[in-house]
Amino acid sequence: MTTEQTNRRGGLRARLRTEVRDEVKRIALRQLADGGAQALSMNAIAKELGVSGPALYRYFKSKDDLLTELVLDAYRDLAETVEASTRRHRPAQRLAAFARAYRAWAVAEPHRYRLLYARPTPGYDAHRQSLVDAAQRLMGVLLDALGDAPAPAAKRPSGVLAGQLAAWASSRGVDVEPAVAHRAIVLWARLHGLVSLEIEGNFASMEIDAELLLDGEIA
Numbered sequence: 001m002t003t004e005q006t007n008r009r010g011g012l013r014a015r016l017r018t019e020v021r022d023e024v025k026r027i028a029l030r031q032l033a034d035g036g037a038q039a040l041s042m043n044a045i046a047k048e049l050g051v052s053g054p055a056l057y058r059y060f061k062s063k064d065d066l067l068t069e070l071v072l073d074a075y076r077d078l079a080e081t082v083e084a085s086t087r088r089h090r091p092a093q094r095l096a097a098f099a100r101a102y103r104a105w106a107v108a109e110p111h112r113y114r115l116l117y118a119r120p121t122p123g124y125d126a127h128r129q130s131l132v133d134a135a136q137r138l139m140g141v142l143l144d145a146l147g148d149a150p151a152p153a154a155k156r157p158s159g160v161l162a163g164q165l166a167a168w169a170s171s172r173g174v175d176v177e178p179a180v181a182h183r184a185i186v187l188w189a190r191l192h193g194l195v196s197l198e199i200e201g202n203f204a205s206m207e208i209d210a211e212l213l214l215d216g217e218i219a
Contacts, residue, residue, distance in 0.1 A: 017059065020049075020059055021059050021060070021069075023049065024045055024049070024056065024059055024060065024066065025066070025069060025070060025073070027044075027045045027048055027049070028040055028045060028066055028070060029070065029111065029112070031044065031045075032070070032111040032112070032115070033111040036111070036114070037067070037114075037115070037120035037121055038121075040063060040066070040067070040120075040121075042056055042057075042060075042063050042066070063121070064121070064124055064125075067115070067120050067121065067124065068128070068130065068131070070112070070115060071115050071116065071120075071131055071134070072130060072131070072134050073112075074109070074112040074113070074115055074116055075116060075131070075134035075135060075137065075138060076134065076137075077105070077109075077112075078102070078105050078106075078113075078116070078138060079134075079137045079138045079141060081101050081102075081104075081105045082097075082098050082101045082102055082105075082138065082141050082142075083141050084101075085097045085098065085100070085101035086098050086101075086141060086144070086145050094144070094145040095142075095145040095146060095187075095218065096218040097145070098141060098142055098145045099191055099214060099217075099218045100214070100218070102191060102195065103191070103194070103195050103198070103210075103211070103214055106195045106198075106199055107195070107198065107199060110199040113195070113199060114199075116135075117192060117196075136172050136174075139172070139174075139184065139188070140174070142184050142187065142188060143174065143176060143180065143184050146180060146183060146184055146187070147180075156178070156179045157178050157179060157182045161178075161182070162178040165178040165181040165182055165185075166178050166181070168181060168185075169181045190217070191214075194210065194213060194214060194217070197210075198210040
């Protein structure tokens with residue numbers, strides 16, 4: 001076999017592996033949408049693909065490995081969405097653009113959003129470094145948007161909290177003052193709370209338009 005034939009065969013294997021992995025993730029996402037993380041079943045995925053359970057583990061070492069891929073994909077997609085949105089707006093409008101794009105993605109992809117901030121299965125390590133790095137990319141977009149927005153008068157954190165905020169920023173390689181870190185984390189917490197309540201149907205049951213609530217917060 002020539003070198004060219006070997007390379008071609010290796011390239012074909014790589015493409016086929018990618019296609020199978022993508023199909024596994026597509027089925028897994030459908031399971032998540034239908035029944036949440038508890039509905040994710042490697043055996044059911046293998047059956048749908050027409051392969052044995054052990055064969056599936058050639059593509060994902062475990063269910064946790066598959067879940068991690070899905071979480072990383074979700075973080076990347078959300079980060080790319082908010083990045084694209086903030087780039088389309090003038091500096092003073094980027095924080096509002098971030099919030100609207102964040103909410104819109106979560107509402108469109110609730111089963112994927114739930115993966116980001118809740119442990120999907122008992123014992124799952126939601127703080128592994130790859131996930132921390134992926135989450136930090138999203139926080140970085142928020143920090144950039146905050147840097148472009150007018151800063152409201154606010155009490156500066158002090159004492160233990162200031163130290164914790166400084167340590168958090170340092171551990172993430174972020175060069176921001178504790179006051180900026182504080183504002184970013186509180187804004188994210190408020191946005192996450194609003195979005196989480198919305199995708200669980202709480203505002204609908206109250207007959208309140210969550211988009212109008214958000215607009216009132218970022219106007």
